[in-house]
Amino acid sequence: MRVSPADTNWLAECGRWISRHRALVALIAIIVFFGSSANGFLTLNNFANVLAQSSPIGLVALGMTFVILTGHIDLSVGAVVALAGVGFALLDSIGVPLLGSIAGAMAIGVICGMGSGVMTANCRLPSFIATLGMMSICRGGALMATGGRSVSDLSSAVTGVGSWTLIGLSMPAIALIFIYAVSAFLFPRLVWGRYVTAIGGNATVAYYSGVPVNRIVVSVFALCGLLSGLAGAALTSRLQSAHPLAGSLYELDAIAAVVIGGGRLSGGQGSITGTFLGVLIVASLRNGMSMLNVPSYPQQILIGCVLISSLLLDVLQERKND
């Protein structure tokens, strides 16, 4: 029986759909694989765990999405998380109410982000270098503010947030989903969003088209800082203590999530839902491997392999389109 053109088209169509929605397919595959091999993976409790475990890194990855969309990078996010987390804990320990402490953490993040943004946009420093410097400053700041010690005398408001749950989901997890949903909804509808993507596509063209490039770049870094600050507060409430060394290597996980979700480091490409899927993929991979008792060193290697594979697939699709 000969295969008619209609059949081949259907198969090719499927293949094309899969490669365009790589992240979603990968996540489904991960869930199926670990669901069948790891005891306890497919439970609501575990699902809530994964969301809670990915809430700090998820918020950071969202901020990183905007930065990467403009073609820049922010290596200071982990250090900002630590500094803001410490600020949050210190504010809380002197009696500032919960919302005030959260606002304080976000303010710390915005200030650091704006610093990075100004260095990148106005002073024309490569963002890699600028944020590397900022990372050092924030990490040092966190260590200095705490004398290298952790801050753990937190009020019952904060410890309550850490353990409060709604339908099994913790406060940070709910905040994560809510913020992503709002961002995914607003981003394509705001002029700001289009400016961000335009700058990543070609900054010079964007500039000559009237896009206020410098201001937008600063705002993107400030937003990333704000989200990192919020992540710092979320992490502190989850650990019920603030560590000056928290958030180590967050920048790498965040970049991985953005890239796995379809983002490109050269800018102009990436999506919020893609990053969310990327965050879930990395988190559920770690969670699943942990439940299968894969030792932590091979876990690191595997996450690296996943990152490279997704980049390779992206490059291959590019070549095919040319």
Added chain:
Amino acid sequence: MSKSKSGKIFVGAFVVFIVAVVAFFAFRSGEKDKDQVALVVTTLSNPFFIDMKEGAEAESATQQLKLVVQAPDLASDVERQIAILENLIAQRIDVICLVPADSKAVIPAIAKAEKAGVRVINIDNRIDVEALKKAGVSAPPYIGSDNRQGGVQAGEYLAKLINEKGKVAILEGVSGVEAGILRKEGFLEAIAKYPQIEVVASQPADWSREKGLNVFQSIYQAHPDLAGLFACNDEMALGAIQALGANRSVKVVGFDATDDARKAVKEGRMDATVAQQPREMAILAIKRAAQWLGGEKPAVVESTPLQLVTE
């Protein structure tokens, strides 16, 4: 072969490799009928915890328990340890023997374990009892050395070595870890008896050799007439010794008596270390875990003996 085809084959091979490795670990052990006990430590890059792991492996074989050992890569990565605990609880593991990376941050996870009916035995580094009470969580049975006593022993010995006068410095562990806090307290208590000894610096070096080296170098630069150093664990002490090189003017006392430290003491590069018994701690923990599964709950506190090693 065209470039894109060979590329696709490469990616395909990569994916198969990933699946194969994960499957290897997943389907390796199939004994679901044995009771499962997990040993969660702060890192497996410290020989102290490798000793503990070996002790646990030996005893769980004797007790017919299936053992799972997990730890974050860095002793300071509290977040990762909590994720490990949450995952173990989700798997409905029977007993968790835990060395917490932070004496307070693990409490929400302990509360989760209690709710899920997962038994927890606390080893080596004690979870903060006051904070447990405040959170309304019952304290897990604790097995460990009397860290405070060890600090006192170290302090007494160092004081003698430096003839009861001079400047001393302390290298602390990761902050917030009770074991470190107690060792330092014990040390300070011992040297408080000698008014001519002055503590000029006390800095965290995160239990790591590298940090110990760097932090000590700065301290020594600031105080070149330093007479003695107490490091709350051997890894940090060994880092400090590296910084000193052939210079033997600073007396160094560590804690843990790992193999590397014992060798250093024998060779005269380090002056003393306080021997804990990580292997015995783990063996005792697994034994108590087995008894608990048989219905006999362990005592609230059980101590393993300490010993000063000076040669």
